[in-house]
Amino acid sequence: MENRATAAAISARLTRNRAELLEEFPFFGRLLLRLRFGLSKCGTAYTDMQSIVFDPEFVWRISDEELKFVMLHEVMHCVLKHCLRGRTLLHRLYNVACDTVVNSCILEVYGREEFTVDGCQVFHRAPDGNEGNRYTAEEIYYMFLKDGGSPEGIELSGTLDSHAVWDSIKDPSLSDVWEANIREASRSSNWGSGVPGALKRYLKEISHTPKTNWRQLLQDYIRNDSSDFTYLSPDRRYQGDVIMPSFQADISGEMVENLWFLVDTSGSISDKALAQAFGEVQDAVEQIDTLRGEISFFDTAVTDPVPFETVEELRRVKPVGGGGTNFAAIFRYMRQHMAERLPSLVIILTDGYCNFPDESAAMGVPVVWIIVNSGVEPPWGQKVHIEN
Numbered sequence: 001m002e003n004r005a006t007a008a009a010i011s012a013r014l015t016r017n018r019a020e021l022l023e024e025f026p027f028f029g030r031l032l033l034r035l036r037f038g039l040s041k042c043g044t045a046y047t048d049m050q051s052i053v054f055d056p057e058f059v060w061r062i063s064d065e066e067l068k069f070v071m072l073h074e075v076m077h078c079v080l081k082h083c084l085r086g087r088t089l090l091h092r093l094y095n096v097a098c099d100t101v102v103n104s105c106i107l108e109v110y111g112r113e114e115f116t117v118d119g120c121q122v123f124h125r126a127p128d129g130n131e132g133n134r135y136t137a138e139e140i141y142y143m144f145l146k147d148g149g150s151p152e153g154i155e156l157s158g159t160l161d162s163h164a165v166w167d168s169i170k171d172p173s174l175s176d177v178w179e180a181n182i183r184e185a186s187r188s189s190n191w192g193s194g195v196p197g198a199l200k201r202y203l204k205e206i207s208h209t210p211k212t213n214w215r216q217l218l219q220d221y222i223r224n225d226s227s228d229f230t231y232l233s234p235d236r237r238y239q240g241d242v243i244m245p246s247f248q249a250d251i252s253g254e255m256v257e258n259l260w261f262l263v264d265t266s267g268s269i270s271d272k273a274l275a276q277a278f279g280e281v282q283d284a285v286e287q288i289d290t291l292r293g294e295i296s297f298f299d300t301a302v303t304d305p306v307p308f309e310t311v312e313e314l315r316r317v318k319p320v321g322g323g324g325t326n327f328a329a330i331f332r333y334m335r336q337h338m339a340e341r342l343p344s345l346v347i348i349l350t351d352g353y354c355n356f357p358d359e360s361a362a363m364g365v366p367v368v369w370i371i372v373n374s375g376v377e378p379p380w381g382q383k384v385h386i387e388n
Contacts (some may be wrong), residue, residue, distance in 0.1 A: 104132035352376025
């Protein structure tokens, strides 16, 4: 078990490198925000589509550039759902096939022909000599089988991660969660660069997929974004415990805190729609018993946030308003009164009938728009539609 000082130093390095990826490759950076970081004596790294877990010794052994490559490697396994596929295939060959596709995609992002991690060149070419990103993992797998099942050079290529935990992933909803994550990242990112062509084609294929139920989406968003570091139970496949160092300074809490709910009370939103939306949020809050937040109401102005710790406290809050609608007032209030401690997540319940400010007004704070009983499409942020 790593001591707290070591865990804190590693978490700081992981966070810094992720922030740099968010700036350099926004699409992948946004997806990385969906994965918590953890530490385990696992040899290298692994993902279960909810976290990326690193071996501390591996982190110290590799450079920042190599660490970023590993982060992208893990998030690409999630994007392509490798963790949920190939259950009936030979594990060793399928694992190499998955890594071949993923590494090839990352090299395309980097504009490089080769890359070395931990002293080994990453494997990225299919058996026919073409780049792996031209194929699916299954297509490369069957190429390996045709070649006799012992791809030349595999043992020398090194391995970036372990796939042992994939067989233990039993939640089929992770597929829908990651499709929602991908759609959100694609809406919020610049597609001009940094996304492999093969991945763009895949994203177009899933763009028509129905939206995730908003209550589940909200819970996932809160878990992944506001509790960046938490504690995981030990994984029996590895020796020793798994420690997820807390994002908080004392690394002891798992509280979901500092959420700001804003409810549209303008004249355009009906009492029925408002009551339903507010009730839905109460249901979501009730399912997350460690949630702490504040709630405001807005029309052309924003009421001062009222803190709550329980659903009962939330229900006692009375709506105020009834005039026009001004989304800009929300972010103006946040800038003027909350700059020293910005919310970890802003959740806005509205019918959407108003001009949307530029995304920069949110100052980097994630925003969820819960659109009630209308077809309005916010131009940025996470968006969920609910109907009466």
